[in-house]
Amino acid sequence: MADKPHQNLAVIGHVDHGKSTLVGRLLYETGNVPEHVIEQHKEEAEEQGKGGFEFAYVMDNLAEERERGVTIDIAHQEFDTDEYNFTIVDTPGHRDFVKNMITGASQADNAVLVVAADDGVQPQTQEHVFLARTLGINELIIAVNKMDLVDYEQNRYDEAVEEVKGLLDQVSFDTDNAGFIPVSAFEGDNIADSSDDTPWYDGETVLDALNDLPEPQPPTDAPLRLPIQDVYTISGIGTVPVGRVETGVLETGDNVSFQPSDVGGEVKTVEMHHEEVPNAEPGDNVGFNVRGIGKDDIRRGDVCGPADDPPTVAETFQAQVVVMQHPSVITSGYTPVFHAHTTQVACTIESIDSKIDPASGEVAEEEPDFIQSGDAAVVTVRPQKPLSIEPSGEIPELGSFAIRDMGQTIAAGKVLSVDEA
Ligand SMILES: Nc1nc2c(ncn2[C@@H]2O[C@H](COP(=O)(O)OP(=O)(O)OP(=O)(O)O)[C@@H](O)[C@H]2O)c(=O)[nH]1
Ligand SMILES: [Mg+2]
Numbered sequence: 001m002a003d004k005p006h007q008n009l010a011v012i013g014h015v016d017h018g019k020s021t022l023v024g025r026l027l028y029e030t031g032n033v034p035e036h037v038i039e040q041h042k043e044e045a046e047e048q049g050k051g052g053f054e055f056a057y058v059m060d061n062l063a064e065e066r067e068r069g070v071t072i073d074i075a076h077q078e079f080d081t082d083e084y085n086f087t088i089v090d091t092p093g094h095r096d097f098v099k100n101m102i103t104g105a106s107q108a109d110n111a112v113l114v115v116a117a118d119d120g121v122q123p124q125t126q127e128h129v130f131l132a133r134t135l136g137i138n139e140l141i142i143a144v145n146k147m148d149l150v151d152y153e154q155n156r157y158d159e160a161v162e163e164v165k166g167l168l169d170q171v172s173f174d175t176d177n178a179g180f181i182p183v184s185a186f187e188g189d190n191i192a193d194s195s196d197d198t199p200w201y202d203g204e205t206v207l208d209a210l211n212d213l214p215e216p217q218p219p220t221d222a223p224l225r226l227p228i229q230d231v232y233t234i235s236g237i238g239t240v241p242v243g244r245v246e247t248g249v250l251e252t253g254d255n256v257s258f259q260p261s262d263v264g265g266e267v268k269t270v271e272m273h274h275e276e277v278p279n280a281e282p283g284d285n286v287g288f289n290v291r292g293i294g295k296d297d298i299r300r301g302d303v304c305g306p307a308d309d310p311p312t313v314a315e316t317f318q319a320q321v322v323v324m325q326h327p328s329v330i331t332s333g334y335t336p337v338f339h340a341h342t343t344q345v346a347c348t349i350e351s352i353d354s355k356i357d358p359a360s361g362e363v364a365e366e367e368p369d370f371i372q373s374g375d376a377a378v379v380t381v382r383p384q385k386p387l388s389i390e391p392s393g394e395i396p397e398l399g400s401f402a403i404r405d406m407g408q409t410i411a412a413g414k415v416l417s418v419d420e421a
Contacts (some may be wrong), residue, residue, distance in 0.1 A: 004085045005092065005215050006283045008244070010108035014122035018145040019114045020071050022185035023090045025054030026161065026206060029192035032079055033058055052186065059090040068096050069333070074104035076285055078273060085210040087285060093124050095407060098131075102339045102402050103229065105131050105245045109283075110139045113164070116146045117156050117182070121163045124229075129411050130324050133173045135411035138216075140168075141209045148184040155231040157182045170323075187282065197301045202258040211319050213350060216283070220393045224248030225311060226259070226304040227341035231295055232287070234335050236273045239295045241304065242287040243342065246397035250304070251253035251279040255311040256290060258302040260386030260421075265292040282397075301343025303388040311398075313387040314381075315421040318349065321403065321413030322376045331369035336385065336405035341398060346384040378416065391415050 011019045027033040041057035050069045053060070059075045060066055061290055071092040079086045091104040092185040105111065115125055128308045132140065140359050150156040155418075161180045168175050182198050183206060189195035192207045194327055204212065209225035229243040248255075248271055270280050270288045278285040304309035323330065335348040356376040392399025392414040403411040 004080065004083065004089070007084045007110065007213060007216055008087050008089060008108045008283055009210070009213075010089045010091055010105050010132070010137065011114060012105065012111050012128040013093055013114035014116070014119070014124040014128075015070060016342060017114045017116040017119065017122075017125075018094060018185045019093060019112075020056035020059040020090050021053075021358045022114055022143060022145060022183070022191070022206070023088055023114070024058030025185045025188055025191050027057065027058055027077060027079060027186060029227045030079065030081070030207065031150040032077075042104070044083050045357075055185065062408050070097075072325035073100050075137075075382055081207060081211050084213070086210065086285070091128075093128070095127075098127060098206055098404065098409065099339055100346045101128060102131060102135070103336060103342050105135045105137060106341055106400070108137060110141070110213050111137045112141045112143055113144050114145050114185075115160055115164055116149075118146055118149045120160055120211050121167050123320065125164075126167055127324075129173065129264050130171050131402055131409060131412060133171045134309045134322065134402065134414075136396065136398065137311070138177065139213055140173070142178055142180045142184045142212075143185070144180060145183050145185050147182045147198065147265045148187050149187060152182070152189075152195075152223070154198075157198075157201075173177070175182070179204065181206055181209060210406050222247035222397075224250055224254075224256070225286050225310040225390070225395055225398050226250060226286075226355055227343070227398070228298060228300055228302045228304060229342045230300060231298055233295050234287075237289050239288045239320055240271075240289055241292050241293075241298055241302075242285070243304070245280050245282050245284045245286060246341070246357075247282055247395055248305070249279050249281055250286065255307040256304050257307045258293070258304050259297050259311040259388045260313045261302050263293060263297045264307050265290040267291075299343075301341075301388075303341065310390060312390050312418050313386050314383055314418045315387050316380055316382045317389060317418045318378060318380050318390075318416045319401070319413045320356065320376065320416055323371055323373050324409055325373050326410050327406075329372045330410075331370045336403050336410055338381070338383070338401050338403055340387065343387065346389045348378050348382045348384065350382050351380045353380060378412075386421060391417050391419065
C-alpha cells in the first residue's frame with residue numbers, strides 16, 4: 001500500500017445525484033466491499049423504506065443518514081487501484097450541509113463530480129464546482145449518472161455534458177482538466193467495466209479515469225499543518241484529535257502547538273487506519289494523542305503545528321475573493337461566515353481595497369464602494385473570533401476559504417497576507 005502514491009479524492013455534486021451510490025458501487029466492484037454486506041444493506045434499506053440505497057449505505061453510516069437517505073457529514077474510505085492508494089471523501093449534496101462539503105473538498109486533490117442525467121446541473125452542482133475550483137481541486141472526472149433512467153440515450157448524455165461544460169466555463173475551470181463518463185452507479189455501468197448499454201461511448205470507465213489522474217503535487221516543504229476535524233475521547237488513550245495532515249510531518253515525540261486555542265505538548269502516539277504509526281505525512285488522515293491535552297482544551301478548527309513554528313493566527317488578513325452570487329451588493333462592514341479548512345468564523349470585510357479584472361488580474365478600480373456577483377476583489381478581513389489561517393503563497397493548503405451567508409456560498413478566495421494577532 002505504501003509503495004503507491006496517495007490521492008485524496010472528493011466526490012461532489014447535487015443532492016441525490018448518486019455520489020454515495022457511486023462510491024459504494026466502486027468499492028463493491030473492486031472487491032473492497034463483499035457481496036453479503038451489500039445484501040445486508042439492501043435488507044436494512046428496504047426496512048427503512050429506502051430501497052435502492054444499498055450502495056449508498058456503504059458510505060452513509062449515521063442512523064440519521066440512513067433514515068433520511070441523505071449524506072450529512074463527510075465519510076472517508078480507503079481504496080486501492082493499480083496506480084494509487086485513494087482516500088475517497090464522500091460529501092453531502094444537500095444544501096444544509098455545504099459546510100461539511102467544504103471541509104471534504106479542502107482535503108482533496110482531485111474530485112469526481114456526479115451529475116444525474118435526468119436532472120442536469122442543479123444549484124449544488126454549481127456551488128460545488130465553484131468551491132472545488134476555488135479550494136484548489138486540480139482535476140475533475142464528471143460522472144453523468146443515472147443513465148439507466150434516460151434509457152442510456154446518447155443525446156441526454158450530450159445535453160448534460162454541454163450543461164456542465166457551460167458551468168465549468170463560468171467558473172473558469174479548465175475543461176482540459178475535465179473528463180466525462182456516462183454511468184449508472186446503481187446498475188454498475190462504466191464504473192469498473194465498460195457497459196454494453198452505451199455502445200456509443202468508447203472512453204474510459206470511472207476506474208480507468210481514477211488510475212489516469214495526475215499524481216498530486218509533491219507537498220510543499222512547509223511546516224506541519226494539521227487542521228483538527230474532530231476531538232474524541234478514547235478509553236485507554238485519552239484525548240484524540242483527528243484530521244488530515246495538510247503539510248509537513250507529524251511525528252511521535254514532536255512538540256506541537258494548537259492554534260488558536262494556544263495549547264501544546266508532546267505527541268505521544270499517532271494512529272492511522274486504527275494502527276499505530278511512527279509518523280504521518282501530507283494526505284494522511286490521522287488520530288493522535290498529545291501529552292497533557294484534554295478534550296476541552298482544543299476543538300474543531302484548531303490547527304496543529306510545530307511548537308517552534310506554530311500556525312498563524314490572524315488579527316486581520318488581506319485576501320483576493322471572487323463573488324459567486326449575492327442578492328445585492330457587498331460593502332465594507334459586511335460580516336458573513338468564512339469557512340476555512342475545518343473551521344467556520346464570522347469575519348467582517350473591513351475594506352474593499354481594489355477591484356480586479358478577472359481576465360487580466362490587473363487592478364480595475366481602487367477602493368470601490370461595493371462589489372457584486374461576478375466581481376473579483378482584494379479585501380481586508382477581520383475575524384470576529386480567533387482564526388488560524390496562512391498566506392496561500394506560503395502554505396496554499398491553509399490559505400483558501402469560502403464565504404457563506406443566508407444558506408448559500410457567496411464567494412471564495414485565497415489569503416494574500418496575514419497580520420498576526
Ligand atoms: N436509477 C438510478 N438510481 C440511482 C443511481 N445512482 C443513485 N441512484 C439513486 O438515487 C438516490 C440517491 O442516491 P445517493 O447515492 O444517496 O445520492 P447522493 O448524491 O449521495 O445524495 P446526498 O449524499 O444526500 O447528496 C438513491 O435512491 C439511489 O438508489 C443510478 O445510477 N440509477
Ligand atoms: Mg451521499
